[in-house]
Amino acid sequence: MRLVVARCQVDYAGRLTAHLPMATRVLMIKADGSVLVHSDGGSYKPLNWMSPPCALREGSTEDGRVEWTVTGKTDDTLRILIEEVLHDSSHDLGVDPGLQKDGVEKHLQELLAEHPATLADGLTLVRREFPTAIGPVDLMCRDAEGLSVAVEIKRRGEIDGVEQLTRYLELLNRDPLLTGRGAVRGIFAAQAIKPQARVLAEDRGITCAVVDYDALRGMDDDAEHRLF
Template sequence: MRLVIARCSVDYVGRLNAHLPSAVRLLLVKADGSVSIHADGRAYKPLNWMSPPCVLTEGEGLWRITNKADESLLITIEEVMHDSTHELGVDPGLRKDGVEAHLQVLLADRPDAIREDLTLVRREYETGIGPVDLLCRSGDGASVAVEIKRRGEIDGVEQLTRYVARMVEDPGLPHPVHGILVAQSITPQARLLATDRGLATVTVNYDALRGLEPSIPTLF
């Protein structure tokens, strides 16, 4: 990971244009190719970013990051205060809680509960930046990466985006490669971002998968 602290302005040019005026910010360049711009606030959320696959080109005082959709993130650098690179190695990934782990087991046995034409290839398929929960095959022979969450949020979409980007570059997988975020509930923001990234979203009923009656009794 590369960490750069610089006084810079930022312009995003694409379907929507956005501008960040000059200020001191943290620029993160990750091993997966993503670039994000952070202020000293907003917790983990960047001010702007470009997700992989994208290409970073550094010129004199200007970073240009472009993606396959021909969108550009332009970072005009006025002053660099810190620039360092650190090797983090392969992250073991977030350990899932009991519900997520059990959902993975249940859906590995019943991939048709996600989509009727899916068959399981393997669980915990290693992408090089962490394992995707399920690698499946669709009826037309395409590879399908399935990431399982208890609650589907933007972080889950970002994670799946990174996995799919790596799997697209894997010559050992049948192409194309699609991605599905599966959860008991999915936020509207996550659904919107997933659609924008070309990913599908599916909600599943945990109790139904376990063969249990609904936890909340009904009158009829």
């Protein structure tokens, strides 16, 4: 990545036109070819930018001032007229491992396995990763009446997750060991459930449960600090 702090003027021409008058700004040129123009405010959003694929050409104007011309895959053009360079450095950041989000499905599964009653009163855990012919169900539980309950856990509840739980339930309800007292029902648990997914789940008799991850972690912390 190349970082340049400079007094510059920026003009964009393309689907629309935009002009940034002369001022001190940060010019960021990333390894993927993108060029971004930042000020000292506005949070993370650049004032102007050119997304890859694009090409940067460094030249000069007739009066000898440095001018960058950035051309995009269409006819878009970003012209940066530089009056003074205050800083210019390049840094090899290496391969980024990507964002690791807190509250991934595995941790949600662990927390809900310890506290299944947060999904429904009287719910108790039978087994995590209950096997089926098409993959494991996240949690197999029993309700207060002794009926089997399959729980599918997602960070974001979408239609695909409902479809997945539906396929599990179709297989589980063929097992007489699970259906001796009645049909296996399903709970679709997530930190957030999209309206379309909720409608589909309820239409198929599946209960939706929105999980408060922070509250679950608080319960987990309490358990860790108990003496007995």
